[in-house]
Amino acid sequence: MLTExxxxxxxxxxxxxxxxxxxxxxxxGIRETASWLKEFMEELGIxxxxxxxxxxPVVYGEANNGGDKTLLVYNHYDVQPVDPLNEWKYPxxxxxxxxxxxxxxxxxxxxxxxxxRLIAFSKYKGNLSFKFLVExxxxxxxxxxxxxxxxxxxxxxxxxxxxxxxxxKGRPMIVLGVKGLLYVQLTVRTASKDIHSSNAPIVYNxxxxxxxxxxxxxxxxxxKLKGFYNDIEPLSDEMKELLAKLDIDxxxxxxxxxxxxxKGNIREIYIExxxxxxxxxxxxIGKGSKTIVPAYAFAKIDFRLVPNQxxxxxxxxxxxxxxxxxxxxxxxMEKPVRTSPNAKVVKxxxxxxxxxxxxxxxxxxxxxxxxxxxxxxxLGIREIVSAIGVGTPSSNAHAxxxxxxxxxxxxxxxxxxxxFNEYSSV
Amino acid sequence: MLTExxxxxxxxxxxxxxxxxxxxxxxxGIRETASWLKEFMEELGIxxxxxxxxxxPVVYGEANNGGDKTLLVYNHYDVQPVDPLNEWKYPxxxxxxxxxxxxxxxxxxxxxxxxxRLIAFSKYKGNLSFKFLVExxxxxxxxxxxxxxxxxxxxxxxxxxxxxxxxxKGRPMIVLGVKGLLYVQLTVRTASKDIHSSNAPIVYNxxxxxxxxxxxxxxxxxxKLKGFYNDIEPLSDEMKELLAKLDIDxxxxxxxxxxxxxKGNIREIYIExxxxxxxxxxxxIGKGSKTIVPAYAFAKIDFRLVPNQxxxxxxxxxxxxxxxxxxxxxxxMEKPVRTSPNAKVVKxxxxxxxxxxxxxxxxxxxxxxxxxxxxxxxLGIREIVSAIGVGTPSSNAHAxxxxxxxxxxxxxxxxxxxxFNEYSSV
Numbered sequence: 024m025l026t027e028x029x030x031x032x033x034x035x036x037x038x039x040x041x042x043x044x045x046x047x048x049x050x051x052g053i054r055e056t057a058s059w060l061k062e063f064m065e066e067l068g069i070x071x072x073x074x075x076x077x078x079x080p081v082v083y084g085e086a087n088n089g090g091d092k093t094l095l096v097y098n099h100y101d102v103q104p105v106d107p108l109n110e111w112k113y114p115x116x117x118x119x120x121x122x123x124x125x126x127x128x129x130x131x132x133x134x135x136x137x138x139x140r141l142i143a144f145s146k147y148k149g150n151l152s153f154k155f156l157v158e159x160x161x162x163x164x165x166x167x168x169x170x171x172x173x174x175x176x177x178x179x180x181x182x183x184x185x186x187x188x189x190x191x192k193g194r195p196m197i198v199l200g201v202k203g204l205l206y207v208q209l210t211v212r213t214a215s216k217d218i219h220s221s222n223a224p225i226v227y228n229x230x231x232x233x234x235x236x237x238x239x240x241x242x243x244x245x246x247k248l249k250g251f252y253n254d255i256e257p258l259s260d261e262m263k264e265l266l267a268k269l270d271i272d273x274x275x276x277x278x279x280x281x282x283x284x285x286k287g288n289i290r291e292i293y294i295e296x297x298x299x300x301x302x303x304x305x306x307x308i309g310k311g312s313k314t315i316v317p318a319y320a321f322a323k324i325d326f327r328l329v330p331n332q333x334x335x336x337x338x339x340x341x342x343x344x345x346x347x348x349x350x351x352x353x354x355x356m357e358k359p360v361r362t363s364p365n366a367k368v369v370k371x372x373x374x375x376x377x378x379x380x381x382x383x384x385x386x387x388x389x390x391x392x393x394x395x396x397x398x399x400x401x402l403g404i405r406e407i408v409s410a411i412g413v414g415t416p417s418s419n420a421h422a423x424x425x426x427x428x429x430x431x432x433x434x435x436x437x438x439x440x441x442x443f444n445e446y447s448s449v
Numbered sequence: 450m451l452t453e454x455x456x457x458x459x460x461x462x463x464x465x466x467x468x469x470x471x472x473x474x475x476x477x478g479i480r481e482t483a484s485w486l487k488e489f490m491e492e493l494g495i496x497x498x499x500x501x502x503x504x505x506p507v508v509y510g511e512a513n514n515g516g517d518k519t520l521l522v523y524n525h526y527d528v529q530p531v532d533p534l535n536e537w538k539y540p541x542x543x544x545x546x547x548x549x550x551x552x553x554x555x556x557x558x559x560x561x562x563x564x565x566r567l568i569a570f571s572k573y574k575g576n577l578s579f580k581f582l583v584e585x586x587x588x589x590x591x592x593x594x595x596x597x598x599x600x601x602x603x604x605x606x607x608x609x610x611x612x613x614x615x616x617x618k619g620r621p622m623i624v625l626g627v628k629g630l631l632y633v634q635l636t637v638r639t640a641s642k643d644i645h646s647s648n649a650p651i652v653y654n655x656x657x658x659x660x661x662x663x664x665x666x667x668x669x670x671x672x673k674l675k676g677f678y679n680d681i682e683p684l685s686d687e688m689k690e691l692l693a694k695l696d697i698d699x700x701x702x703x704x705x706x707x708x709x710x711x712k713g714n715i716r717e718i719y720i721e722x723x724x725x726x727x728x729x730x731x732x733x734i735g736k737g738s739k740t741i742v743p744a745y746a747f748a749k750i751d752f753r754l755v756p757n758q759x760x761x762x763x764x765x766x767x768x769x770x771x772x773x774x775x776x777x778x779x780x781x782m783e784k785p786v787r788t789s790p791n792a793k794v795v796k797x798x799x800x801x802x803x804x805x806x807x808x809x810x811x812x813x814x815x816x817x818x819x820x821x822x823x824x825x826x827x828l829g830i831r832e833i834v835s836a837i838g839v840g841t842p843s844s845n846a847h848a849x850x851x852x853x854x855x856x857x858x859x860x861x862x863x864x865x866x867x868x869f870n871e872y873s874s875v
Contacts, residue, residue: 103740104733104735104739106733107643162739163737163738164738202647206738206740208738212709213708215707216536216707216845217847217848218706218708218847218848219848220727220818221718221753221816221818221819222718222817223725224721225713226708226711228725231726234660234669237660238664241657243657243660280640281640281641281642281744282644282648282653283641284639286653287650291651297646297650299654299742300657301732301739301740301743302733302734302743303656303729303731304730306726307530307532307727307728308728308730309474309475310474310475311473311780312588312780313727313728314529314725314818314819315727315728315848316727317726317727323733323734323738325649327646327647390647391647391650392646392740393647420645421644421646421739421741422644422741423642423643
């Protein structure tokens with residue numbers, strides 16, 4: 024159990040971290056936050072360095088405790104953009120505490136998690152060695168991480184990724200894999216300037232042209248790209264069993280997400296690949312009316328992929344459809360991964376979770392979201408798990424009023440501490 | 450011919466008018482501009498009043514010269530919004546003059562036209578009586594004009610509408626009718642907040658839902674609304690003849706519009722109804738990537754209608770498609786109209802144009818754009834023509850860097866003056 028003093032120190036560092044903006048999409052505050060983090064890690068006795076990647080730097084740290092096992096702790100210090108700003112009840116980087124919750128961009132995803140692990144590390148007295156790899160580009164698809172990891176080749180027996188947090192019933196989630204990702208922007212340009220819409224019979228409208236392409240990518244139900252579903256790995260019996268155990272209350276989940284209606288089955292969140300439009304823009308979007316044929320239109324699209332889909336193959340199929348009809352920019356490409364439920368790191372994680380939460384954890388074959396597990400898998404590491412988080416479905420990750428219940432933050436410190444001990448001894 | 454002094458006075462008032470922002474979509478500067486205009490009209494000896502409409506006011510003026518004919522001069526003092534602001538080389542309300550061109554929002558559409566007519570009026574010495582009806586909502590679909598005109602019932606023998614300007618070859622255009630308009634915004638809401646896109650398998654994406662609706666409205670070539678093409682009035686032989694005479698250089702037009710490619714035939718601009726997307730928005734549209742399922746999506750759509758399509762019927766068919774899947778806002782509904790080529794006002798317009806420009810004017814059955822001719826037609830007036838403009842296809846109406854060649858502005862003053870004389874004597 025944490026002392027009051029330990030809690031106060033942990034909270035102080037959490038607030039400081041949240042008050043450092045670090046928006047990877049725009050670059051705002053990235054370098055300053057990396058420096059702050061390096062200093063904090065040094066304060067805890069970790070040998071830390073800021074390492075260049077060609078993009079936003081990695082904060083890398085090592086602590087050799089003399090044992091024969093090394094745990095690599097992966098996190099990210101960057102956060103999502105904050106818009107729509109007017110929907111925040113407190114400024115997104117103010118770290119205001121209200122009713123036992125802390126509010127701020129990154130509170131849940133994933134500054135709280137990193138602080139919890141670092142505080143737990145500082146309490147840990149065993150002989151497990153640590154490597155901390157904290158990147159600054161997770162929210163923009165970890166663009167430079169694969170090259171960085173390939174060059175650095177950090178040796179480790181197991182990896183713990185950014186944690187999945189708690190489900191609607193407060194049970195800790197242990198996630199054995201990740202979905203992959205392909206994030207692209209398609210831009211159609213039909214003119215050098217907006218044109219009076221009286222010319223619509225003779226000029227091409229970029230939105231209609233974009234919609235034609237989008238209709239060829241997705242039919243409203245299924246992705247239409249060539250071979251998209253072909254490589255999907257069938258679920259193993261163990262995985263099917265894990266999924267069958269899921270007993271998420273859909274109505275509760277719906278409310279916490281703020282969705283008016285849900286579709287499908289909760290299992291699909293883990294096993295169904297998607298084609299999602301994150302944003303679309305063209306022409307006049309202010310108040311009232313303006314009669315123009317816009318000069319250009321764009322859409323931002325993410326494909327979430329399941330094992331064994333290959334983002335590179337999906338991208339090729341996409342290019343075959345788009346041809347020269349749109350400009351294509353890639354903002355992220357990540358491999359899907361699934362780790363065996365029998366791995367040591369998984370067992371240690373389950374045991375420590377039971378101890379701290381007095382509840383059976385929820386074990387999931389892979390996350391609904393994406394984390395760059397693939398780069399560690401490619402190093403030959405087969406013990407990779409995503410767990411120890413601070414958020415819940417109502418934490419508003421990626422949305423306004425992101426928040427974390429402080430109780431969950433303190434629990435995460437305990438969980439990390441117990442896990443380090445369990446894992447050293449298995 | 451205008452004296453230097455007359456030109457200077459006209460230009461001074463033109464600059465002043467342009468320096469008054471009057472964006473009907475947002476309301477910016479509307480009341481101030483209406484006051485300025487009323488004072489200017491009074492300065493010229495017109496009995497002017499500001500009349501409430503329930504929206505932006507009408508500036509209404511009368512000048513009784515004792516003859517047996519009254520001409521109603523219709524214009525508007527409002528302008529389109531100015532975005533994208535960063536594409537303007539001068540601030541949109543600076544009225545900068547460079548190389549014999551004046552730059553500013555409204556220069557062509559249609560502040561220059563109104564100034565030209567008012568200056569011509571002040572020179573006119575005949576017995577034709579005038580009514581000036583200058584509205585402030587033309588660019589947002591003349592929402593309150595029908596009710597205003599129906600209440601006011603201004604008597605007149607003929608109406609001249611906002612002028613069509615000059616074609617790519619510098620020939621004055623005389624337009625005998627207008628396309629109709631239906632302008633709507635469709636908004637699809639699927640959640641109360643943006644949701645992390647890892648939930649895409651179980652939540653509805655508002656963009657895909659919006660696209661489903663858009664696909665039911667338009668197939669990329671033709672409007673799919675029920676009965677949309679049924680009421681279209683067949684072209685009369687006279688109208689076919691007018692269209693056959695059109696000899697617009699498509700390549701020149703393409704360049705001046707800034708379009709990369711044109712489709713169809715120039716005649717379609719006058720006889721083909723359209724479904725155009727003026728703007729679309731959803732989710733994250735900043736730099737880089739953000740992985741969300743947006744909470745809502747909207748599209749602004751204008752339908753341009755040809756005689757005898759009825760905007761109310763089109764709207765009903767639209768609602769049948771949309772059902773309860775989107776919120777529908779209406780920003781404009783205008784009837785299409787075509788006046789006979791044998792009307793007196795048309796003959797006077799053609800004769801005066803020939804005199805001033807020493808070129809045969811281009812006579813067109815109806816405009817490609819929309820003006821609220823329908824409300825005057827509904828009063829029983831059958832002599833309605835749109836002519837005497839200052840713009841050309843490269844004037845960038847509705848786009849950044851709207852501009853007018855000063856020479857064309859002065860010519861328009863002369864044309865209006867000659868027209869007043871011609872029309873009094875036919």
